[in-house]
Amino acid sequence: MSVYTRLTAEDIDRLLGDYAIGELEYFQGISEGITNTNYFVDTTLGRWVLTLFEALEPAELPYYLNLMDHLAGLGVPGAHPVARRDGGFLSHLAGRPAALVYRLRGRSLVTPDPAHCAALGATVAELHRAGESFPDRQANSRGLAWIAATRDELADHLAAGDKTLLDDEIASQQAFDYTPLPRGVIHADLFRDNVLFEDRHVSGLIDFYYACHDHWLFDLAVICNDWCHQPDGRHLPDHWRAIVDAYRRRRPFTPAEVEAWPMMLRAAALRFWVSRLADWHFPQSGHDTHQKDPQPFADLLIAHRNAPPRLLN
């Protein structure tokens, strides 16, 4: 988990009364994840995942749950919310907003190969295309304004070199003109642990709770940083080529995207460096929580400022 909120069988029984998905057979906290509390829940009628939202407010949740429902309806493999008996997706449990989604088959991969990457590239293009008919628009909650505000909160905790790098990168990002780039629905957190595979097929994308309306290219930069770099920072060109070739067959890049690519890679590294720094210095309290090391993203940011991998070969 992170499991921040502990539940009893009675809590879950009470919740299940609002759904037509059978009786509780088994439940277990999930140790992966950072922000929310998640439980696997098996009932007499199927397998589900229960999320208790630890940071999002109830008013923020319909965007995500409706988006997940929209994408699933258009065939994008992903977490699909379960409707309550009253038709809504949002519940409340243990003082938290909560939702049940269908449990997807498959598992996430630590070391995907280029065939997995090709499957991912195709799925992300489908996600971006399917998002075009989603009517709601939501700004990126982890955009530059959030990064700049978080920088101020972190200032006293940072070494001088990190502070200089952070300030310089924020200024460079603020000065760059991203307006010519196409935008739409993005997932915004497509790390390896948010993509489940069965064999070499994507069985589902999960964790849509940073999804927003922003540059499509940002999703690809997040993916390139996580899927196509070794732990020591070395680029994996075959992995990247597989993702890009599958993606651009379904949505070709614009010249502005090709030009903006080095800055977008930096933007994606910056975003996760800062969020990991914030999780590190201001941890949420919980029973079984984990944090991710910020340093690899500082290193990656420096590498991209010196010699970013190309979008196209």
Ligand SMILES: Nc1ncnc2c1ncn2[C@@H]1O[C@H](COP(=O)(O)OP(=O)(O)O)[C@@H](O)[C@H]1O
């Ligand atoms: N719909 C789902 N089907 C199967 N497993 C899921 C599903 N949603 C979440 N999980 C499991 O729960 C873990 C944590 O979920 P995640 O959404 O990443 O949590 P967090 O929001 O805290 O990051 C995932 O790594 C995965 O193992």
Ligand SMILES: N[C@@H](CCOP(=O)(O)O)C(=O)O
């Ligand atoms: N993928 C991010 C973590 C985002 O938080 P989560 O709660 O969605 O797991 C990272 O690796 O830093």
